[in-house]
Structures are given as C-alpha cells and as structure tokens.
Amino acid sequence: NAGVTQTPKFQVLKTGQSMTLQCAQDMNHEYMSWYRQDPGMGLRLIHYSVGAGITDQGEVPNGYNVSRSTTEDFPLRLLSAAPSQTSVYFCASSLAGGENEQYFGPGTRLTVT
Amino acid sequence: EDQVTQSPEALRLQEGESSSLNCSYTVSGLRGLFWYRQDPGKGPEFLFTLYSAGEEKEKERLKATLTKKESFLHITAPKPEDSATYLCAVGEYGNKLVFGAGTILRVKS
Numbered sequence: 001n002a003g004v005t006q007t008p009k010f011q012v013l014k015t016g017q018s019m020t021l022q023c024a025q026d027m028n029h030e031y032m033s034w035y036r037q038d039p040g041m042g043l044r045l046i047h048y049s050v051g052a053g054i055t056d057q058g059e060v061p062n063g064y065n066v067s068r069s070t071t072e073d074f075p076l077r078l079l080s081a082a083p084s085q086t087s088v089y090f091c092a093s094s095l096a097g098g099e100n101e102q103y104f105g106p107g108t109r110l111t112v113t
Numbered sequence: 114e115d116q117v118t119q120s121p122e123a124l125r126l127q128e129g130e131s132s133s134l135n136c137s138y139t140v141s142g143l144r145g146l147f148w149y150r151q152d153p154g155k156g157p158e159f160l161f162t163l164y165s166a167g168e169e170k171e172k173e174r175l176k177a178t179l180t181k182k183e184s185f186l187h188i189t190a191p192k193p194e195d196s197a198t199y200l201c202a203v204g205e206y207g208n209k210l211v212f213g214a215g216t217i218l219r220v221k222s
C-alpha cells in the first residue's frame with residue numbers, strides 16, 4: 001500500500017492564480033481531510049469528507065474548494081491564490097472517522113508571491 | 114473555545130536524559146487523545162491513541178499517559194533519532210481533530 005500520496009511536493013504561485021493540490025489514498029478509508037500547517041501554529045482543518053459525494057468545512061475553509069467523486073481521491077482547489085495561503089498542506093485519511101487517528105500524506109509546500 | 118496547548122515549545126536533551134512533554138486540553142466531548150511524531154519535511158506519523166483517564170501506551174522509549182485535563186509523553190533514555198516535533202491532538206464530536214502547536218525535541222549525542 002502506498003498510503004496517502006500528495007502531488008506536487010512543492011509549488012510556487014503568483015497572486016491570483018488557481019491550482020489544484022492532489023491527494024489519493026489506497027486504504028479504502030471513507031474519511032479524508034485537508035490541513036494547513038503554519039509556523040508556531042497547530043495543524044488547522046480546511047475541509048473534510050466522510051465519503052464520496054459528501055464534503056464539509058473545517059476551521060479555515062475560505063479560499064479553498066473541495067470535491068469527492070471517488071473514495072480514493074480528494075483534491076483541494078485554490079480559487080485565487082493569496083500570499084496568506086503560503087503554507088504546508090497535508091492530506092489525511094481515517095478508517096474510523098475524523099475524531100479518530102488519521103494517517104497523513106507527505107505534504108505540499110506552497111508559496112504564493 | 115476548544116484548545117490544545119503543548120509545552121515546552123522546544124526541548125533540548127542529552128542522549129540518555131529522560132524527560133516529559135505536556136499536552137493540556139480544554140475540549141467538549143473528548144473522543145480520544147492522539148500523539149504524532151513529525152520529522153522535518155514530512156507528514157505527521159501516528160504514535161498513540163488514549164481514550165480514558167489512567168490509560169497508558171508504550172512504544173520503545175516512549176510512554177504516553179492521560180488524565181482528565183492533560184497528557185504526558187515520557188521519553189526514557191532518548192537517542193538522537195528521537196529528535197522530531199511531537200504533536201498532540203484531541204478528537205471531538207463532529208469529525209474533528211484539534212492539534213496543538215507541537216514540541217520540538219532535539220537530542221544530542
């Protein structure tokens with residue numbers, strides 16, 4: 001099993017550009033989530049999904065969109081990048097739901113200039 | 114407001130010098146407390162889950178304990194390879210994990 005995979009590993013965007021961060025898992029987990037990690041702060045939940053076709057907002061959803069068409073994939077879209085979105089983004093999945101242990105991907109480091 | 118606070122922010126130990134990391138929390142509807150290890154440039158790696166006060170879990174040189182308000186991660190005779198950031202998170206109703214900011218541990222040989 002590859003676990004949770006994310007692409008790209010690094011990305012530089014200009015303000016106003018859009019892009020999609022990819023996330024996939026091969027563990028047949030129903031729950032998937034996106035977090036951002038900033039220096040001195042804990043991981044903050046952006047969006048999550050409890051199954052294909054179902055998504056919901058987390059703590060910091062503004063400026064991000066998600067969809068879940070399959071169990072395996074959970075892409076995160078930045079609609080119009082802003083410097084405040086410079087961060088490291090992690091995708092995670094869980095077999096038993098969001099309030100239980102989650103397994104994380106390797107992360108995408110995004111810089112918006 | 115639900116909060117998870119970890120202390121200290123950073124900890125430097127000599128190899129073999131045992132110590133503890135603290136995670137205190139104020140959340141409603143605790144569903145579990147989780148410890149993760151994060152190496153530079155990598156995603157968090159799951160270590161332990163604790164569900165009820167008095168529970169303990171061990172893995173190699175690490176032991177996690179839980180009370181009603183806090184958790185400790187005890188590190189016994191640490192080695193340089195234990196150097197990492199240790200993250201604490203609490204699960205709460207509504208499919209959420211709330212994370213602390215982490216403790217950066219450096220173990221020198």
